[in-house]
Amino acid sequence: MQNYESAELSAEQLEAHFRADEAKGLMICTTEAEAKRQYGEHSVLIAAMGAIMKPNGDIRPLHDGTHGIGLNNRIRIQDALHFKGGITVDFIGYHIAYQGWAAGISERRAGWIIGWIDDCEAGGWMIAGRRLTEFTGRLNFVARLLLWIRPFLAPLFSFQAVLNRGTVARAPTMVCIALTFLRSELKKGSRLESVLQPWPDPRQAFRTDAKCETGRVVLAGWSLKKGLKPSDAAWFAVEILPSQLPWLFKEDGSSQWASTTAELLASYAALHAFGHLATNGRRDNLRLVVNAGTDNRSTPAIQQKGLSNKWPVQAVHMQMVSRLHACHKICRLQWRPREENVEADDLTNFKFEKFSLANRIIVEL
Structure with missing residues (x-):
């Protein structure tokens, strides 16, 4: 397959560009036969090469000069995907484990809850109304998947209802017990729930x-x-x-x-x-x-x-x-x-x- 004329006229610059990309680990040097053997014949796409001249005299390689092949549309940058795929997925604090048929909260979100409770205990269970409102608000989202925590949120919401956002007060005993229980269960690994029908x-x-x-x-x-x-x-x-x-x-x-x-x-x-x-x-x-x-x-x-x-x-x-x-x-x-x-x-x-x-x-x- 012949490359476009723009690529033919810039062959030396393209070659230097490719060598630099190879040194950075962005390209590999191989042959068509070896590429088909290693990645599979249907995974190797071949398109005419083009080049665009930049104002500074450099060139921009066009790897998919033949638009009918649609090379760019098939490229997936794994660390830039909204959903990265795999058998486990984290998304805005939630976690899905396909292999274990389970869903719940991410390890990071569970760690945040445990850390929040640890800070309260270290401060003698003195809690600011503003922080409690933020905490219970996040637990609302947690309780959408972890149904077992719902009965134990009542003491927290009762305390929040009478605590002004700008007030700092010592948590009642029942609130301390509920928080300690939530922390204990999350430390045991109870951040996931089975999604299978019981x-x-x-x-x-x-x-x-x-x-x-x-x-x-x-x-x-x-x-x-x-x-x-x-x-x-x-x-x-x-x-x-x-x-x-x-x-x-x-x-x-x-x-x-x-x-x-x-x-x-x-x-x-x-x-x-x-x-x-x-x-x-x-x-x-x-x-x-x-x-x-x-x-x-x-x-x-x-x-x-x-x-x-x-x-x-x-x-x-x-x-x-x-x-x-x-x-x-x-x-x-x-x-x-x-x-x-x-x-x-x-x-x-x-x-x-x-x-x-x-x-x-x-x-x-």
Whole structure:
């Protein structure tokens, strides 16, 4: 193929130009046959060369003088692409990992959140209203993908609502706890969420109940893994005293006020006792849903929507979220009428006649 006349007249200058580009690593010296062998015959484009004379006497090479070949349109400068491609992509603070079927926030954004919380702690949890507004605003974008953090943002927004932008104040205890929890989870690597549809098991895995009395709380539950016969089921029943978990009791020893917390704690104990929180040391792409029954109406709402930010319900919820996320599972509690949850209720009253003592699992705090 003949080059354009402009290139033929400037052959010596073009040759010097190419040598300089080769020295800079912008071109390689090869032959047509070797280029086709190395890059593939269909990847090698051949076009007539042209040249444009500059006012200073230099020349500008035209590598795609034949416009029909469209060489320039096929060139992709990798570090100048808006989306650089590959199996992982970062974009304005978000991160997509195609190979792991996961999406979330970038490592840099997670590091910024952790650093912000570290600075607050180093300053004695004294927070300026302007900085808090900026922080919660960014967390709004984070929560679009990391759904697990949504229930724990409520204390931050409540504090922001009463804190003037120009005011500096010490964060309330609940805000400090929420920030510490977010930092802990992000440090564990919880910046990504699976985008796969969870695999729902329509069967309930276990049923639980809790009994709150003055001076004690009883948590109990039984597994439905082997069917609906209590005599074949693994089960547990544990009594909690004020000296063991004082935050479940008031000064007079009453615990009835903490019934929702106790019910959620019973579900968490069942997840642990029946092996649903066991990990195999690696992250599975398949995300499992553990369905369970309870006769408390509040706990399903807490698990599904994260409606409560009260203490100590929030503490138990944090623990459940952390452990479930680590083993890549979701727990969905389903309300059952009290008369349909008699077996679990019997266990809270230490009535073990329907169950085999050989199947009892000892749960320790």
